[in-house]
Each structure stands twice: as C-alpha cells, then as structure tokens.
Amino acid sequence: MVLIVGGEGSGKRTFAQSLGYTPSQMADGVLDGSPVIFHVEQMVFKCPESADSLLEPLLKKAVVICNEVGSGVMPVDWQERAGREATGRLCVRLAQKADCVVRMVAGIPTVIKGQL
Numbered sequence: 093m094v095l096i097v098g099g100e101g102s103g104k105r106t107f108a109q110s111l112g113y114t115p116s117q118m119a120d121g122v123l124d125g126s127p128v129i130f131h132v133e134q135m136v137f138k139c140p141e142s143a144d145s146l147l148e149p150l151l152k153k154a155v156v157i158c159n160e161v162g163s164g165v166m167p168v169d170w171q172e173r174a175g176r177e178a179t180g181r182l183c184v185r186l187a188q189k190a191d192c193v194v195r196m197v198a199g200i201p202t203v204i205k206g207q208l
Contacts, residue, residue, distance in 0.1 A: 093150075094208070095186050096157045098196030104157045105130060107194065107201050111208070113155060123149050130157035136182060137175035143182045150182075151189055158183055 094111070096104045108118065108128050119126035121134040129150065136143045150156050161176045187193045192206035 093153060093186075093190050094155045094192045094194065095183070095190040096155060096194045096196060096201075097160055097183060099160050099163075102196040103199035103201075104159075104196045106199070107196060108155050108157060111155065127154035128157065129153050129155070132156060132158040132182070133161050133175070133179045136179045137172075140171075140174040140178035143178035146182060147185055150186060156186060156190075158186075 096107060098104050105115075105118065108130075109115070113128045117126055118128040118130060121129070121131040123129065123135075123146070132146070132150065135146060158179065161179050167173050167176070187205065190205065192208055193204050194208075195202045195204050
C-alpha cells in the first residue's frame with residue numbers, strides 16, 4: 093500500500109494518477125472496491141472513535157490519500173480536535189505498515205519511506 097499525505101491542493105490525487113490510477117478507480121471517502129481511497133480524514137471526522145476500525149480495510153487498498161490535518165491553529169471545538177487526533181493516529185499506523193509513504197508539497201512528491 094502507498095500512503096500519500098499532504099496539504100489540501102498539494103497534488104496528491106494527480107500524483108496517484110501518475111502511478112497509473114484513473115479517476116474512476118478513486119473513491120472519495122468511501123470504503124468500496126476502488127483501489128484508491130482519498131479524503132481519509134473525512135471518514136475519520138465523521139466518527140473519530142471508530143478510526144481504528146478503518147485500519148485493516150485501508151491496508152487492503154493500493155493507494156490511501158489523506159489531507160494533512162495536524163498543522164495550523166488548534167481548533168476550539170472538541171469534536172474537531174478529536175477528529176484531528178484520530179486522523180493523525182490512524183496515519184501513523186498506516187505509515188508503519190505501508191510499503192511506501194509519499195509526502196506531497198506544492199505538487200512535488202517526496203518519498204519518506206520505501207520506494208515507488
């Protein structure tokens with residue numbers, strides 16, 4: 093599994109397409125038969141306490157894409173903070189088990205674990 097992380101609009105989806113995946117093979121925040129899942133953070137924010145249950149299904153995907161949610165100002169809203177915390181912890185576990193982890197910055201991929 094390849095984990096791609098980065099800020100909103102950093103080129104994560106375009107990079108996944110450069111790996112040979114088409115938009116029709118990408119699911120937006122839904123665990124279905126698609127090999128590529130993006131907006132993992134939205135899945136977690138819906139129910140932060142069930143983030144652990146997403147680990148195994150996500151590990152079965154070819155590519156998992158998640159927006160960076162840990163940077164910036166700490167939200168006042170406790171639900172928002174819980175979502176950020178759960179997303180971060182899930183990404184840590186995904187990165188530990190991923191074959192490759194790529195960080196996207198301004199459209200430039202940086203491999204921080206493994207190789208493509």
